[in-house]
Amino acid sequence: MAADTGFKLTYGTMFNPPEELHTQFDETLARMKTHLGQEHAMIIAGEERKSAEKFENRSPANTDLVLGIFQKGTIQDAQDAVTAAKKAFPQWSRTPWQERVALVRKAASLIDQRIFEFGVVLALEVGKNRMEALGDAAETADLFRYACDQMEANQGFVKEMGRDPLTGYLSTNFSVLRPYGVWLVISPFNFPCALTGGPTGAALVAGNTVVMKPATDTPWTARLIAECLRDAGVPDGVFNYVTGPGSTLGQALIEHPDVAGVTFTGSFDVGMRIYRDFGSGRWVRPAILELGGKNPTIVTQHADLEAAAIGIVRSAFGLQGQKCSANSRVYIHESVYDSLVPRLVELTNKLVVGDPTSRSVYLGPVVNKSSYRDFQNFTGQIAAAGHFLTGGKVLTGGEYDKGYFCAPTLAELPLDHPLWKQEMFVPITTVAKFKDREEAMRMANDVDYGLTAGFYGAPDEVEWFFDHIEAGVTYANRPQGATTGAWPGFQPFGGWKGSGSSGKNAGGLHYVQLYMHEQIRTLVRKI
Numbered sequence: 001m002a003a004d005t006g007f008k009l010t011y012g013t014m015f016n017p018p019e020e021l022h023t024q025f026d027e028t029l030a031r032m033k034t035h036l037g038q039e040h041a042m043i044i045a046g047e048e049r050k051s052a053e054k055f056e057n058r059s060p061a062n063t064d065l066v067l068g069i070f071q072k073g074t075i076q077d078a079q080d081a082v083t084a085a086k087k088a089f090p091q092w093s094r095t096p097w098q099e100r101v102a103l104v105r106k107a108a109s110l111i112d113q114r115i116f117e118f119g120v121v122l123a124l125e126v127g128k129n130r131m132e133a134l135g136d137a138a139e140t141a142d143l144f145r146y147a148c149d150q151m152e153a154n155q156g157f158v159k160e161m162g163r164d165p166l167t168g169y170l171s172t173n174f175s176v177l178r179p180y181g182v183w184l185v186i187s188p189f190n191f192p193c194a195l196t197g198g199p200t201g202a203a204l205v206a207g208n209t210v211v212m213k214p215a216t217d218t219p220w221t222a223r224l225i226a227e228c229l230r231d232a233g234v235p236d237g238v239f240n241y242v243t244g245p246g247s248t249l250g251q252a253l254i255e256h257p258d259v260a261g262v263t264f265t266g267s268f269d270v271g272m273r274i275y276r277d278f279g280s281g282r283w284v285r286p287a288i289l290e291l292g293g294k295n296p297t298i299v300t301q302h303a304d305l306e307a308a309a310i311g312i313v314r315s316a317f318g319l320q321g322q323k324c325s326a327n328s329r330v331y332i333h334e335s336v337y338d339s340l341v342p343r344l345v346e347l348t349n350k351l352v353v354g355d356p357t358s359r360s361v362y363l364g365p366v367v368n369k370s371s372y373r374d375f376q377n378f379t380g381q382i383a384a385a386g387h388f389l390t391g392g393k394v395l396t397g398g399e400y401d402k403g404y405f406c407a408p409t410l411a412e413l414p415l416d417h418p419l420w421k422q423e424m425f426v427p428i429t430t431v432a433k434f435k436d437r438e439e440a441m442r443m444a445n446d447v448d449y450g451l452t453a454g455f456y457g458a459p460d461e462v463e464w465f466f467d468h469i470e471a472g473v474t475y476a477n478r479p480q481g482a483t484t485g486a487w488p489g490f491q492p493f494g495g496w497k498g499s500g501s502s503g504k505n506a507g508g509l510h511y512v513q514l515y516m517h518e519q520i521r522t523l524v525r526k527i
Ligand SMILES: NC(=O)c1ccc[n+]([C@@H]2O[C@H](COP(=O)([O-])OP(=O)(O)OC[C@H]3O[C@@H](n4cnc5c(N)ncnc54)[C@H](O)[C@@H]3O)[C@@H](O)[C@H]2O)c1
Pocket: 186, 187, 188, 189, 190, 191, 195, 213, 214, 215, 216, 244, 245, 246, 247, 248, 249, 250, 251, 252, 254, 265, 266, 267, 268, 270, 271, 274, 290, 291, 292, 293, 323, 324, 325, 423, 425, 451, 493, 494, 495, 499, 500
C-alpha cells in the first residue's frame, strides 16, 4: 500500500496514514457511488451463476441505499459448487506447489491493486471506518502471501525422515503433507475479507479446492476476492463462490458428504452446531473453528495509564465493538481506578460516530437491525443492574435516523451479572476495580472464551500476565490496541477454549499445515 510513501498499513500503523491514502479512498468512493445497486452473480465452476431468488445488500449506515443485488443460492447451488470443487481437485492437488504459490501470490497482488475498491466496499457494506476497511483488505493480501511463504520455507512440506537401521536394505522414509479435497470456508460479517480470504488462500496453496460462503450481510467483499482469484488465473472450479442464508445454503454445504474439511469463523453457538453436524459424517473430518471472544484487559497500579486508556478505547470501540477481539471487559487496580476511568470516558466521548466513509469518523453503524436490537437489549439490562459512565443509547436525529448507530458505551456492572461472561458484539465495555492482581486474573480467565487479552503494568509483571492468562493472542503495554489489531506474521490470530478449535493461529507458523494431512512414504530397497 502506498509503496512510494514507504507506508505499510497494519492495524498497528493505521492511525497515522499518509495523506495520499485518504485522497485515493475519496476518489474511489466518488467513482463507485455512481454505480451502486448492480446485480452480482455467484461463481461456480468458473461460470457466473444466478438464482431465481435474490436479496438486497443495503448499507447499515443508510438503509435506503441498495449497494447491490445478490443471489439467494439454493441447495442445488451448494451441491453444484461442491461437485465443481471435487472435479477440480485431482488436477489442482497435483499442480506443483510452486505453481499454486505463484497463482495465489498473483491474487494477493490483485487485491493490492484494487485495495481502495475493497476499502470502499467494506466501508459501505460492513460499516467499517476507512482505515479499518483498508486494513481488512491489506490483511487479506498478507494472509495469502504468508501461506505462500510458509509453503516455500518448508519446501512444500516434503521432509526426509530417518533411515531404518536395517542390514542388507536401504529404507528411506519421507513425510509428505497432502491436501484433503474440497474445503469449505464459511465467514462472518465483521472481517469478510480477511476471514474469507485467509482460510481460502491457505486451503488453495495447500492444494485443496474451495467453496466459499460469506455472511448474508457481506456478500460483495467476498465477490471481489473471487474476482481476484479468477483474474489471477486460478483454474475454473478450484474456488467457488456462493451466497445465501447460512441456515439453508450453509447448512447444505456442511451436510455435504464430499466436503473434506471446513473453516468456520463466526459465533460460538453456530460454530458448535456446525461442529456437531460436521462430525456426523462417515468419518472424522477436520473442522477449523474460529469463534467468539470476551476479551479482558487488566490494568495494574504500575501501568502507564495514558497508554492503557488509548489502547482500551481503541479496542473497545474499533469497528463498533464488533470484533471477536474487542476489549469488552476491563479490570483496573483500585488505586488507579479513579484516574483511569475519567480518561476512558473523555477519550470515548471524543470518538466521532457517523458515516463510516467520512474521514473523521471512528465508529460507523452496527451491521444490521438485529445487532441494533442487541445493543438496546444489553443497554436495557445494564440500566437495570448497573450504571453508564458514558453512552447507553442508540443515536437518533439527522443522518442517524437512516442507519444503525449506537453510542460507544462504558458501564459499571455488578461482577456477578451475566453480561460479564456473554459476548455482546456491540460497542459496550464494562469496567470494574480489583484489589490484587491474582483476583483480576481469576476474573479474566473465568469465561468460556480465550481469544485475546491485554495487560498494562510494570515490565516485571508482564511475564506473570503471559504465563497465567488463558488466551491465544496476548498483548502487554500496547497503546495501538489493548486486545485488537493482530497482523499476519506479527501476531498470528486464534483462540483457546471456546474461542477456537485448532490451537494453531492464522497467519502463523503452524497454520497452512492444518489444511493438509500427513502421508509417510517408506521405500525399501535390497542392497
Ligand atoms: N475467532 C475469530 O477469529 C473470529 C473472527 C471474527 C468473528 N468471530 C465471531 O463471529 C461472530 C460474528 O459473526 P457473525 O454474526 O457473522 O457470526 P454467525 O455465527 O452468525 O455467522 C457466521 C457465518 O455462518 C453462517 N451460518 C449461519 N448458520 C449456519 C448454518 N446452520 N450452517 C452453515 N453456516 C451457517 C452465516 O451465514 C455466516 O456466513 C462473533 O461471535 C465473533 O466473535 C470470530
